[in-house]
Amino acid sequence: MIRHTVAFKLKHAPGSEAEAAFLEAARVLTTIAAVRNFEWLRQVSPKNPFAFGFSMEFASQQDYESYNVHPEHVRFVETRWKPEVVDFLEIDYVPFEP
Amino acid sequence: MIRHTVAFKLKHAPGSEAEAAFLEAARVLTTIAAVRNFEWLRQVSPKNPFAFGFSMEFASQQDYESYNVHPEHVRFVETRWKPEVVDFLEIDYVPFEP
Numbered sequence A, B: 001m002i003r004h005t006v007a008f009k010l011k012h013a014p015g016s017e018a019e020a021a022f023l024e025a026a027r028v029l030t031t032i033a034a035v036r037n038f039e040w041l042r043q044v045s046p047k048n049p050f051a052f053g054f055s056m057e058f059a060s061q062q063d064y065e066s067y068n069v070h071p072e073h074v075r076f077v078e079t080r081w082k083p084e085v086v087d088f089l090e091i092d093y094v095p096f097e098p
Helices: A017-031 A060-066 A069-084 B019-030 B062-066 B069-086
Strands: A003-011 A036-043 A053-057 A087-096 B002-010 B036-043 B050-058 B085-096
Touching: A003 A017, A017 A036, A017 A053, A017 A069, A053 A060, A053 B085, A060 B069, A087 B050, B002 B019, B002 B062, B019 B036, B019 B050, B019 B069, B036 B062, B050 B062, B062 B069
Parallel strands: none
Antiparallel strands: A003 A053, A003 A087, A036 A053, A036 B085, A087 B036, B002 B050, B002 B085, B036 B050
């Protein structure tokens, strides 16, 4: 399992309609078959510059790659992510037991 | 629920005994009563400088604060984290539904 996370900051004012519309628009990502356990996250630590996060899980690297090129994902990135996100950091995790 | 995560990089060589010992030493954090769903994570994205992560969940802000001052946590930070971690980023998430 690969957990793909991205912490981000929007250009919109906190609590604005534009902010809410962006977060709602991300719902399309949950319709992509490879995406499991999608989460909307509020980032609450003062130790980084981000206000939100998304988290999703893929069963395999192949599923992850199918998501990256999926037309709904590509459309979301081009039409919402690039114009509305001002800062972000992707962190991908694979759980393990030492 | 608050999910506390930290992505980090160790000073140890990848695959070294010192690396394994650090990761094993973190097991003490799982014994702290407030800590739920502790995970060891391998960070696999090339888009950030971190090699590992820890994730844990707290039922409340009060539980989070009790963890921060818990003697086993403080001891781990002083004796292992500070001497062995060369870079890290804390990200704390609260899931929500838009």
